[in-house]
Amino acid sequence: MFMHNKRLQYTVRVSETNPRLATMMLEQFGGADGELAAAMRYFTQGLGEDDAGRKDMLLDIATEELSHLEVIGSIIAMLNKGVKAQLAEGQMEEVELYRTFGTSGVSAKEALLFGGGPALIDSAGVPWTAAYIDSRSEPTADLRSNIAAESRAKIVYERLINITDDPGIKEALGFLMTREIAHQKSFEKALYAIEDNFPSGKLPGVAKYANIYVNTSQGEGDTNGPWNAGGQWDRIDDLTQTMPIDGGDGTASVGLSSAEEVAAAKLAARTASNPASNPRTGVDLGAGPGAGRTTDADLGGAEDIASAPAFAEANPPASVDTLTT
Structure with missing residues (x-):
């Protein structure tokens, strides 16, 4: 059950309208790494979670992500407020109004259908989709995905901060960016609170393949590091050893009736x-010049x-x- 508090989690102060910036901000409203995608990802995971601690954490963070959706949506609404009024009231001459939209970065869909309000689209006008939610109902996999999602969202917020000089917007975006860090920390703790959390799932890997590193990209630029060399790895540089690696004849076969x-x-x-x-x-x-040999x-x-x-x-x-x- 939800109850809405009319006060935002973080105060939104926008110095002046800016439709082009509003279009960029839509990435965190209806985009793949935006707040709605995060909220839906964590809600669906939380509802299906059996562990009481993880369930509580996921529903807490999911609910907070909705409050972040409200913050970023309010920023978009304020940035578009002038455009929305001009479009609705027709105060400008037709040519001037048309020119405003043509140079503001506002898409035709955003302007005509949504009237400058925050729409569930990304910065390119692509509608939000549930395909952004990649949960697998396996906590060791989902928590890792959540950590990556929070990391991606932080990077997008960083880039949005870098393209605005509005101090109020910078502050609000800085808050949202920092909450991504906090959520990542929670997900990391929840992941490592699970003993034997790697590899994901129940079945162990096949032992003879678990430590093999296959150097399949050879030539200038080859580099050794802890990811491909050392006592943890049985490295294969002679690629004939991997064709096939299982000792079979390397062909595909099937039994037919x-x-x-x-x-x-x-x-x-x-x-x-x-x-x-x-x-x-x-x-x-039909061969002509440039066709080569025929x-x-x-x-x-x-x-x-x-x-x-x-x-x-x-x-x-x-x-x-x-x-x-």
Whole structure:
């Protein structure tokens, strides 16, 4: 159950309207790393969480993220207040009003449909989507994802702070950015409060592959570090050792029923390619400068391939009688 307090968690003071800045701020309102995405991610995780401590933490942080959505939305509304009034009241001449929107960074959708109000879109006008929520209902995976989400949001807030000189907005964004740090700390503590939190899930990894580092990108720029060298790693530089690494023959196989085997053989016979043919194609007929080499009768066109009839004779249509096993 929710009760709304009409006071913001942090006071919003905007010195002057700025529609272009408002458009950038939408990234943290309806964007992938924005406050709504964070709130929905933590709410859904919290509702499905069985551990009392994690459930309490997730619902606390989810609710606070909604208050942050209110703060960033209020900033957007204040930055757009002049544009909203001009659009609604038509105080400007048509050309002047049109020019205002054309140079302000406000999208047509934001201006015409939402009237300058904070909309659930990102800075490019892309609508918010639940696809931003990447929870897996496995706490060791979700908490790591949450830590990354808070880190990404902090970086976006840093960049927004860098593009405004409005002191009130800088202060509010600094508060929101810092709360991302605090939430990351909570998620880190919750993650490491789980014993044996790595790897995620229940099943252990296959022991013989868990310590292997495969140096698949070789050449200038090769660098050694604790991520690929040292006692923790069995490093493979000879890539032939990984093809295949399991000691098998490296091919794909499947067991087919008799009916499937008959059908597969018919398909293979019907779609077989003749490597001895050199058919004249539409590319040859329409070739012009820059086309490169094309089929030519003097170089062995389709009419010069004597083995084509032999290929057809050697690959008759498959029959059930010859393929049934």
